[in-house]
Amino acid sequence: MEAIVNSGMYRHDRVGLFKVTVRSNARRVIGRYKEGLWHITVPYGIERHKLMSIVGTWEQTRDTVDETTCQPFYRIGQQIELDYFTVVIEREDKIADKVISRYEDGKYHVAIGSRIDMNNPALWKTITRAIEDIAQALAPETLIEEARAIAKKVGVRPTGWTIGRGRRVLGTCNARGIITLSRVLMFMPADLRRYVISHELAHLSELNHSSRFHTLCDSYLDGREKELQVKLKSFRWPLYY
Ligand SMILES: [Zn+2]
Numbered sequence: 001m002e003a004i005v006n007s008g009m010y011r012h013d014r015v016g017l018f019k020v021t022v023r024s025n026a027r028r029v030i031g032r033y034k035e036g037l038w039h040i041t042v043p044y045g046i047e048r049h050k051l052m053s054i055v056g057t058w059e060q061t062r063d064t065v066d067e068t069t070c071q072p073f074y075r076i077g078q079q080i081e082l083d084y085f086t087v088v089i090e091r092e093d094k095i096a097d098k099v100i101s102r103y104e105d106g107k108y109h110v111a112i113g114s115r116i117d118m119n120n121p122a123l124w125k126t127i128t129r130a131i132e133d134i135a136q137a138l139a140p141e142t143l144i145e146e147a148r149a150i151a152k153k154v155g156v157r158p159t160g161w162t163i164g165r166g167r168r169v170l171g172t173c174n175a176r177g178i179i180t181l182s183r184v185l186m187f188m189p190a191d192l193r194r195y196v197i198s199h200e201l202a203h204l205s206e207l208n209h210s211s212r213f214h215t216l217c218d219s220y221l222d223g224r225e226k227e228l229q230v231k232l233k234s235f236r237w238p239l240y241y
Pocket residue numbers: 199203209
């Protein structure tokens with residue numbers, strides 16, 4: 001069983017040469033045909049024969065994405081319900097090739113112009129960015145307030161709070177006692193937010209990850225540190241990354 005771990009040019013019997021980009025955070029195989037060549041993004045370690053059979057099905061289509069293997073990540077009419085806000089994805093004829101978001105009837109509406117192809121991964125990124133911008137704007141009065149309440153409950157007081165943008169670095173605590181929380185915490189369930197917040201709060205007392213640190217963090221989490229650590233590892237974002 002051969003696994004694909006390197007980006008580069010690969011050859012398919014019928015399709016010929018195609019270009020592969022390996023991404024560790026890719027969740028599916030995505031292909032775009034441009035200038036006579038398939039450009040394909042694959043998850044790290046995908047089996048070669050599996051990739052070849054997917055590429056084989058694209059031979060005839062030569063379009064942006066094969067819908068039988070790659071469903072669009074977002075779809076028209078989809079409602080994404082997060083703890084602090086709800087997003088609705090919808091079509092908007094008047095804006096042709098633009099994407100706009102607006103707040104109406106208690107929800108954030110991400111409107112996709114009528115000329116935009118929902119199968120295009122570049123559009124999914126645009127939608128993700130629009131939703132991240134909403135989270136950024138709401139974070140001070142939602143995420144930070146939640147974190148303040150958790151800090152109060154465990155009896156610690158950071159010097160200050162800021163909002164970050166990291167998707168891998170979800171939180172940091174600096175030597176001055178300022179905690180940064182990523183806005184992407186707002187796309188997680190409450191227990192995982194609490195896990196990240198508690199971790200940073202424990203750094204106010206213990207700067208490294210010593211056993212004293214974990215004992216403290218675990219006490220902030222009522223003995224759930226290990227369980228939540230495992231849950232975080234298998235968490236899947238509701239947004240396209
Ligand atoms: Zn840490």
